[in-house]
Amino acid sequence: MTAINVVVNGKSYTREVEPRLLLVDFIRDTLSLTGTNIACDTSQCGACTIHLDGQAVKSCTVLAVQADGSTLTTIEGLANGKLHPMQQAFWDQHGLQCGYCTPGMIMAAAKLVEENPEITEAEIRHGLEGNLCRCTGYQNIVAAVAQAAKA
Amino acid sequence: MYPSKFDYVRAQSVEEAVERTSSHSNAKLLAGGHSLIPALKLRLAQPDLLVDLGRIAALKGISRHNGTVSVGALTTHATCAASDDLPKVWSEAAGLIGDPQVRNRGTVGGNIAHADPASDLPTVLIALGAQIHVQGTAGSRAIPADEFFVDLFTTSLEEGEIITRVEVPAESNQGSAYTKVFNPASRYAILGVAAQVAIAGGVCRQLRVAAGGSTPKAIRAHHVEAALQGQPLNDTTIQHAAAAIAEDLGEEVIGDMYASAAYRRSIAAQIAARALSAAAARAR
Numbered sequence: 001m002t003a004i005n006v007v008v009n010g011k012s013y014t015r016e017v018e019p020r021l022l023l024v025d026f027i028r029d030t031l032s033l034t035g036t037n038i039a040c041d042t043s044q045c046g047a048c049t050i051h052l053d054g055q056a057v058k059s060c061t062v063l064a065v066q067a068d069g070s071t072l073t074t075i076e077g078l079a080n081g082k083l084h085p086m087q088q089a090f091w092d093q094h095g096l097q098c099g100y101c102t103p104g105m106i107m108a109a110a111k112l113v114e115e116n117p118e119i120t121e122a123e124i125r126h127g128l129e130g131n132l133c134r135c136t137g138y139q140n141i142v143a144a145v146a147q148a149a150k151a
Numbered sequence: 152m153y154p155s156k157f158d159y160v161r162a163q164s165v166e167e168a169v170e171r172t173s174s175h176s177n178a179k180l181l182a183g184g185h186s187l188i189p190a191l192k193l194r195l196a197q198p199d200l201l202v203d204l205g206r207i208a209a210l211k212g213i214s215r216h217n218g219t220v221s222v223g224a225l226t227t228h229a230t231c232a233a234s235d236d237l238p239k240v241w242s243e244a245a246g247l248i249g250d251p252q253v254r255n256r257g258t259v260g261g262n263i264a265h266a267d268p269a270s271d272l273p274t275v276l277i278a279l280g281a282q283i284h285v286q287g288t289a290g291s292r293a294i295p296a297d298e299f300f301v302d303l304f305t306t307s308l309e310e311g312e313i314i315t316r317v318e319v320p321a322e323s324n325q326g327s328a329y330t331k332v333f334n335p336a337s338r339y340a341i342l343g344v345a346a347q348v349a350i351a352g353g354v355c356r357q358l359r360v361a362a363g364g365s366t367p368k369a370i371r372a373h374h375v376e377a378a379l380q381g382q383p384l385n386d387t388t389i390q391h392a393a394a395a396i397a398e399d400l401g402e403e404v405i406g407d408m409y410a411s412a413a414y415r416r417s418i419a420a421q422i423a424a425r426a427l428s429a430a431a432a433r434a435r
Binding site for chain 2 (some may be wrong): 066
């Protein structure tokens with residue numbers, strides 16, 4: 001076991017973890033923050049996307065020990081009193097059907113818009129290549145990201 | 152999916168990492184983890200010890216000195232994609248690796264140490280004539296990219312050797328480009344072609360071309376180069392030279408669930424022509 005310290009959604013946690021524990025399992029099972037989903041588990045679908053030290057990453061392909069000393073934001077930490085503009089846009093534009101990809105989609109999209117506020121539709125589609133929607137609801141997802149970029 | 156059990160140590164320096172891995176019989180190096188962690192989860196790799204290089208600051212970043220660009224082994228593809236110092240073919244290819252999340256974690260050193268035949272970077276480094284600098288118990292050495300990639304998932308790295316940086320000549324009057332056809336889910340290359348060219352006196356000079364994704368290891372496209380060297384660059388000469396890629400790919404073209412060998416052969420000349428045209432346009 002290895003001791004790690006992380007700040008998740010503004011709160012500091014120190015935990016003993018097995019070196020083989022994946023960051024997504026640490027978030028879901030150790031910290032009971034189950035908003036972050038696991039789907040493909042092979043770094044293709046993006047359902048497990050979180051922010052690790054300010055960057056969007058796939059938490060199924062990071063070990064918890066690699067995140068020691070880092071600051072994380074999960075979907076639970078995105079809203080600040082009211083919905084984050086990206087969450088509000090997904091609500092307004094109906095950017096979800098079954099909702100399984102939504103936490104990862106929102107975390108990836110929030111970072112895209114933060115890094116490129118003037119983002120075009122083509123850039124949104126290219127930038128969300130790492131996030132798959134099994135309902136194929138991309139049209140409204142793209143509309144949501146475009147709305148959030150203007151917010 | 153759960154990896155099998157292993158011990159974990161975070162190295163503070165390259166020297167410590169060399170010492171830790173060389174003194175252990177079944178250790179693996181961890182950089183960004185985007186090749187190794189999937190292999191651990193599938194239990195294709197079952198090391199007893201992981202030596203994490205992730206916090207060694209000296210292995211990160213891109214610097215340019217006297218016509219050479221040096222890229223630290225821990226530099227991410229996202230950093231490479233955003234770099235103006237790297238030759239265009241490298242930054243362009245880096246921006247086509249995986250997706251934004253993968254590019255934020257995947258590293259140059261981790262990528263080439265894995266030597267996946269479907270990876271983009273080996274193709275680019277062979278086209279650029281890169282030197283891969285490594286450090287081991289016997290000291291440091293530089294390995295030309297042509298000799299670094301030996302076979303499917305196999306490099307010329309010795310036990311205990313660690314990639315520290317990759318050096319390529321800075322681009323001056325050359326133009327370069329990377330063109331690929333990829334698997335739409337993973338964005339791994341089905342076929343990728345990297346080209347770099349300079350134009351002098353209206354004809355093609357210093358042409359270097361490489362192809363990857365369709366062969367057990369990335370290859371230099373000598374036949375394409377020979378067909379275009381010294382020629383004016385136009386659609387006719389480029390199409391003619393690109394067709395020679397069939398000879399460079401040879402007999403060992405991969406066929407798998409993503410694309411048959413016949414399909415890969417059928418698109419090769421067109422992809423090569425696109426890479427050559429884009430590189431030529433940038434050289435002008």
